[in-house]
Amino acid sequence: MHSVPDKQTAEVGPHIGTHKPGNLKQALAVSSKDLFRNPYDAAPDTMKIDISTRQQMLIGGNFRPPGEETYLATYNPATEELLSQIPLAGERDIDDAVMAAQRSYKKAWSGIKPGKRGEFLFRVARLLQERAREFAVLASMDEGKAIRESRDTDLPLAAAHFFYYAGWADKLEYLPGFRSPRPLGVCAQLIPWNSALLMAAWKLAPALAAGNTVVLKPSESSSLTVLRLGELIREAGLPDGVVNIITGDDSTGSNLVRHPGIQHIAFSGSRATGRELAAICGTSGQRLSLKLRGSSVHIVFRDADPDQAIEALVRALCLSQGYIYCSGSRLLIEEAFAEEFTERLKERICQLRVGNPLDQNTELGAIHSRKQLERIRALIRTGAEEGGGLWEPEIRIPDQGWFCPPAILSSVAPGHTVYRTETAGPLLPITTFRTADEAIRKAHDSPYSLAAAVWTSHPERLHYMASELRCGVIWANSNNRFDPSAPCGAYPESGWGREGGMHGLYPYLEDGQE
Amino acid sequence: MQRVLTVRAGVTKPLPSFRICRAGVNERVHDFCSRKIIGQSRLNALYQAIRMVDLTTLEGCDTAGKIRQLCAKARTPLSDPIIREQFPLKNIPALPAVAAVCVYPEWVACAKKALEGSSVKVASVATGFPAGQVNRSIRQEDTRQALDAGADEIDMVINRGAFLSGDYQKVYDEIAEIRELCGEQVRLKVILETGEIGDAENIRLASWLAMEAGADFIKTSTGKIPAASSMSVSLHMLYGIREFFRSNGRKIGMKPAGGIRSAKEAIHYLTMLLETLGEEWLHPDYFRFGASTLLNDLLREVMILSAGTDPYPGFFSVE
Incomplete structure (x- = not known):
């Protein structure tokens, strides 16, 4: 597990030098009746995050508004306040995103040396660690989850997935069962709202390491962290169009998976949608991995x-x-x-x-x-x-x-x-x-x-x-x-395929000499 | 191996078995360490911690002068005129005295005299501290000397040799004997020296033996070996205390000792105590820190929080 660098600096340290005189509004007093009690005084993370009122989608390496200028509202669940508006991708936007992914697959990503792909992923992992606190706070605002969880679980794990799969990028030929592993092409990835960033990392990292390009669609109620991850990916210098992020509701998702340019669909979400997808892929020949409902x-x-x-x-x-x-x-x-x-x-x-x-x-x-x-x-x-x-x-x-x-x-x-x-x-x-x-x-x-x-x-x-x-x-x-x-x-109705580890790469590869 | 314990003539109890998930305990400790205690909560915790310190000196070089100076610190951790001189405009409430000073039996009388009229108790280690490798009569004589000199509390060590060779009866009997010597008035703390008795099961078993034999407190370590108190060890013992309370209804105290040097660690311990045993245990009658250098760090943090500034180096006395 990799450490979150901001954790230490965020601490109000007891050590000399970390304390700034005068930052206490009033002197605290204590009487013998005052006990140390649970719940403790509020200790909110004070980091300020800039969230633009209107988000844009990452298509072909550029952030841009939706073609039809329609937006969905996204709220802070803890305050019920409007956080931002996210684009509702129309068919044109979806088409553009898939085309961009296809272009980039052919021109840039598939021709790149595998070791170089790994380098890009390492860079994403490093940047995620550097900006962990920002992402953790944003995730808590967007999804309502406790900061302890986003800070101590989601972020370190998300970074760890990029690190892990970065290492695989130039070692794919050693995967058991493959003689000449080849990427599939464009992957459509639909992720659920819970731990959106972690889910994105689970799906993005192996797909990219294997040499595919991706059109990612987060859930409408938690798109903000994923869009910010898009910014970070751009910052990491990945070629334009390798990762495209479109936002929207269920109809956006179903339009995306029906696009003929998609070779692989990865979906986490409801069982009904999963079954529908299985029916679609059964006739279209697309590959599918599913992560559906669980009752553990x-x-x-x-x-x-x-x-x-x-x-x-x-x-x-x-x-x-x-x-x-x-x-x-x-x-x-x-x-x-x-x-x-x-x-x-x-x-x-x-x-x-x-x-x-x-x-x-x-x-x-x-x-x-x-x-x-x-x-x-x-x-x-x-x-x-x-x-x-x-x-x-x-x-x-x-x-x-x-x-x-x-x-x-x-x-x-x-x-x-x-x-x-x-x-x-x-x-x-x-x-x-x-x-x-x-x-x-x-x-x-x-x-x-x-x-x-x-x-x-x-x-x-x-x-x-x-x-x-x-x-x-x-x-x-x-x-x-x-x-x-x-x-x-998962087992039967909970889904198909495995995520994580070496097994997480199999859905994103085919054997060139089959 | 012994499976049954004779608690009184003719009365036996089976030795309990413990259900312990060590990885889970460590994860729980991590939870407590990641709590963020700030503002008034932090200040309250610091005051609590000061009241719970057993200011300790257990050195070969202890002298009457050292004991007297330590007792002065125990009475008044930080003198009021000094605080007022340094922070004339701040309203800083009086600091409490610590719970006790902890010395060798030889120095009990001296400490007792130096602490006359204060609320600070005198605790004495006994029973051949720290190794405990002495026979029964010397263990008792050691304790008797401390008691005769007026000790309010006895910190005894268990017989680790007997424990590790499986002679739990002997361990139990020796504790019970000291309990009898102490009577009702003197508080008995039993040092398990967890660094020597090994794994979590042993820690729980030793805790159980001590509590059954009449300990008022169970204490982690002597502070004389490198493996001193840790959060995980203490949490195992707190679980033991909770189980004992559930079955016997008697509240046993806990004293981590050795290696706790910073206010931050002390607050972690108090958080763990509060969330494991509850507010009722948050009292010097049920929780102590065995420490010598912790006190000044607690005082420093109190100053930072209540005066808003870190005092100059040398503000706090060093004994």
């Missing part, structure tokens, strides 16, 4: 370290406000341990700090859109009505902004709605099991199966679970650990 499980046995299992669950609830598809949207707990564990979990959740995403002590930020907030609330209501045993902590949340305090449904049955659908919010359905085999059956009892975290201090049981579970990723006594060198993927 935490399986906690009675011999698990309860404190650390709880911490991991709480982190999963908070990560992108519960919207990370592999962060565990169901808890399966051994019945003998269920009551005690749930009580402790509740105790812990009551301590959560929900609020301003820019506050460096905030653990749970705001939900990215009003629509999503309403969807989560409806799901919680449904869960309670179906007899899930709703529990909500008494936590102060800000009056303004799209905040949703975490909720637990402590007795969810496999037939309940929340068990069978993706929760996608800070909501945790709890279901009990009796034996390891029942836990495995229950983990598989879902159309989606992306990841599982198994908690036990019994190593033999871990091995058994790992060999029996069919999931894209299985974590042992941990959760949400990502590394660019480790592939991560």
